[in-house]
Amino acid sequence: MSTNKEAWGSRIGLILAMSGNAVGLGNFLRFPVQAVQNGGGAFIIPYLICFLLLGIPLLFVEWAIGRYGGRYGHHTTPFAMERMGKSSLWKYIGVFGIFSNIAIAAYYCYIESWTLSYTMHSAMGSFRGLNQHEVAGFFTNYLDLSTTTTGLPFEAIIFFLLCMVLNTWVLSRGLSGGVEKMAKIGMPLLIFFAIFLAIKGITLRAGQENAVNSGLVGLNFLWTPHYDSLLNPKVWLAAAGQIFFTLSLGQGSVQCFASYVKKKDDIALNAMSAGWMNEFVEVVLGASVIIPISIGYLGIDKVIELTGLGGLGLGFRTMPFLFQQWGPALAAMAGIAFFGLLFFAGITSSLAMGTPILSFMMDEFNWSRKNAALVFGGAVTLLGLPTVFFFQQGVLDEYDYWAGTVSLVVFAMLEMIMFSWVFGMKKGWREITAGSDIRVPTIYKFIIKWVTPFILIIVFFGSLVRPAGDEWTKVSLTSWPLHRESIIGQLIHKDIGPNSSWIARAFYAESECIVDSIYIENGKTVIQADSPDHLTSVTYILRKGNEPAVRVGDHLQAGDELYTGRVYNRVLYLNVARVLLLSLFAFSAFLVYKASRRRKKHAHHPLKTTAS
Amino acid sequence: MNTSALIFMVLAQVTITAIMLTFLIRAMRAKKRPEPDSYSDNDEEEE
Numbered sequence: 001m002s003t004n005k006e007a008w009g010s011r012i013g014l015i016l017a018m019s020g021n022a023v024g025l026g027n028f029l030r031f032p033v034q035a036v037q038n039g040g041g042a043f044i045i046p047y048l049i050c051f052l053l054l055g056i057p058l059l060f061v062e063w064a065i066g067r068y069g070g071r072y073g074h075h076t077t078p079f080a081m082e083r084m085g086k087s088s089l090w091k092y093i094g095v096f097g098i099f100s101n102i103a104i105a106a107y108y109c110y111i112e113s114w115t116l117s118y119t120m121h122s123a124m125g126s127f128r129g130l131n132q133h134e135v136a137g138f139f140t141n142y143l144d145l146s147t148t149t150t151g152l153p154f155e156a157i158i159f160f161l162l163c164m165v166l167n168t169w170v171l172s173r174g175l176s177g178g179v180e181k182m183a184k185i186g187m188p189l190l191i192f193f194a195i196f197l198a199i200k201g202i203t204l205r206a207g208q209e210n211a212v213n214s215g216l217v218g219l220n221f222l223w224t225p226h227y228d229s230l231l232n233p234k235v236w237l238a239a240a241g242q243i244f245f246t247l248s249l250g251q252g253s254v255q256c257f258a259s260y261v262k263k264k265d266d267i268a269l270n271a272m273s274a275g276w277m278n279e280f281v282e283v284v285l286g287a288s289v290i291i292p293i294s295i296g297y298l299g300i301d302k303v304i305e306l307t308g309l310g311g312l313g314l315g316f317r318t319m320p321f322l323f324q325q326w327g328p329a330l331a332a333m334a335g336i337a338f339f340g341l342l343f344f345a346g347i348t349s350s351l352a353m354g355t356p357i358l359s360f361m362m363d364e365f366n367w368s369r370k371n372a373a374l375v376f377g378g379a380v381t382l383l384g385l386p387t388v389f390f391f392q393q394g395v396l397d398e399y400d401y402w403a404g405t406v407s408l409v410v411f412a413m414l415e416m417i418m419f420s421w422v423f424g425m426k427k428g429w430r431e432i433t434a435g436s437d438i439r440v441p442t443i444y445k446f447i448i449k450w451v452t453p454f455i456l457i458i459v460f461f462g463s464l465v466r467p468a469g470d471e472w473t474k475v476s477l478t479s480w481p482l483h484r485e486s487i488i489g490q491l492i493h494k495d496i497g498p499n500s501s502w503i504a505r506a507f508y509a510e511s512e513c514i515v516d517s518i519y520i521e522n523g524k525t526v527i528q529a530d531s532p533d534h535l536t537s538v539t540y541i542l543r544k545g546n547e548p549a550v551r552v553g554d555h556l557q558a559g560d561e562l563y564t565g566r567v568y569n570r571v572l573y574l575n576v577a578r579v580l581l582l583s584l585f586a587f588s589a590f591l592v593y594k595a596s597r598r599r600k601k602h603a604h605h606p607l608k609t610t611a612s
Numbered sequence: 613m614n615t616s617a618l619i620f621m622v623l624a625q626v627t628i629t630a631i632m633l634t635f636l637i638r639a640m641r642a643k644k645r646p647e648p649d650s651y652s653d654n655d656e657e658e659e
Contacts, residue, residue, distance in 0.1 A: 437642040
């Protein structure tokens with residue numbers, strides 16, 4: 001039935017592809033920010049504990065599910081889980097392993113396209129002579145489709161499409177000829193680029209090349225342990241979250257890659273090699289690049305402020321400016337190295353997202369690899385375009401929250417329960433250790449059965465009802481104010497403020513502010529409003545037909561009219577994004593249902609399996 | 613750098629690098645399984 005005859009070329013290729021799947025933008029942009037915000041050096045304690053109790057068990061389980069499914073010709077989670085769970089309902093849980101990959105690829109490839117564009121801009125010297133404000137503005141202009149930084153119209157769309165074409169082409173070349181080859185080129189280059197930047201960052205000297213601090217000040221800031229943070233549940237949840245996302249768990253890609261390994265071949269040592277390589281890139285290299293360099297030039301206070309805005313802002317709005325301090329030639333090299341390494345980190349992950357989709361179409365519908373790659377590329381482009389067009393309205397963040405965060409936790413929790421409690425730990429342990437080149441400590445039998453599912457359930461419920469201000473010690477059953485980023489808080493658009501209707505006749509101030517300036521830029525009216533203490537400011541870009549309802553110097557309260565005319569509020573875009581994601585999930589489930597019917601119809605024919 | 617930051621950094625980075633290299637080297641040096649195995653690059657050599 002299946003046309004799928006893929007295989008890995010070599011063991012090192014599989015390990016590099018699997019670590020390339022795990023190593024992503026988060027290793028360089030998310031981890032250092034998380035460490036800074038959660039106890040500095042002490043963060044490594046909960047982080048490594050979570051790696052041992054959550055990361056490693058999940059790696060073992062996902063590799064085992066993958067190899068088990070592959071034995072029966074199932075290279076994706078729906079039918080592998082159905083076979084293991086012995087109930088047809090499990091295949092609909094396995095739908096997450098199809099859905100998440102398409103939905104995450106849709107926005108991840110857009111971010112990946114920024115790295116491609118910024119690599120080119122670094123080589124072209126586009127940032128030469130720009131001050132810090134102008135470099136930050138360059139990124140804003142890049143995301144604003146109506147302006148251009150190269151003369152190309154719709155530049156962000158062109159790079160997104162280019163990125164999709166590249167992903168589709170590599171995927172169409174197959175597992176060993178495309179995905180594995182890219183990992184063999186990308187991973188060593190990424191490590192080489194990161195080592196170059198880490199050495200440059202750590203050897204920064206105060207007073208040289210406009211640096212205000214030495215690179216060691218940055219390392220000192222990042223690694224100084226704040227032991228009191230270990231008592232804060234928020235820090236432990238952040239560590240669990242970081243481990244979870246850095247290893248690309250709960251996504252279905254690990255299972256797919258592992259499904260091409262035969263039963264007699266090792267998975268336990270492979271899982272450890274790939275998992276620890278990700279940790280090396282994250283803790284050793286990721287921690288030694290952006291924080292030392294940014295603190296070297298901007299000082300600790302400014303970096304604390306910037307990390308509050310997340311790693312992406314620091315990476316794209318600030319780093320190109322900092323590289324300029326090293327002179328034109330070195331700035332170009334550093335820019336190419338930094339955005340090049342982010343690109344390789346990104347593409348090895350996005351290819352891993354495409355592989356399960358190709359495998360599913362080849363396994364279940366007999367599609368050729370090329371056709372399946374084209375359909376994946378087309379679907380991801382279509383689903384990704386809303387994140388390109390409506391980035392400012394929060395569509396990308398909405399995809400990331402539901403598909404790239406919540407879905408992964410839910411799926412990992414359910415697959416863990418299925419593996420250890422339904423499939424059973426006796427059989428499960430046999431699967432993990434069969435053909436193993438290392439002796440897996442038997443304590444993991446207990447950890448996988450009891451500890452990891454328990455942690456996952458805590459992480460899920462912790463995210464579901466995360467309290468406002470992360471003040472876990474102050475909540476009670478009678479008073480539990482929810483964080484706006486808790487799952488329930490997101491679902492009900494908590495703290496949405498006065499602009500809660502989808503379409504309105506006016507836009508209202510979201511908090512108390514003072515109108516600082518009103519001006520025309522690129523033919524659009526812009527209102528800039530400051531907080532009363534003038535520490536933060538918000539910029540509103542008006543659409544055609546909108547008119548300011550305020551004057552410079554006006555002091556507004558939340559809910560006061562800011563401008564009039566037809567307004568499409570952010571909540572409209574967020575709800576449309578949710579409908580798109582729900583439709584994708586429903587469509588994926590429908591495909592699984594069709595595939596299941598097809599399997600039953602052909603049941604009298606023996607299945608072609610990858611016999612082991 | 614202060615002493616506790618230095619200890620945390622060196623301990624974490626050296627430990628992780630050592631474990632990563634140990635596993636990677638073991639995987640590369642592991643005895644090859646008889647054909648047919650999971651990897652296609654060595655198929656012709658083995659046959």
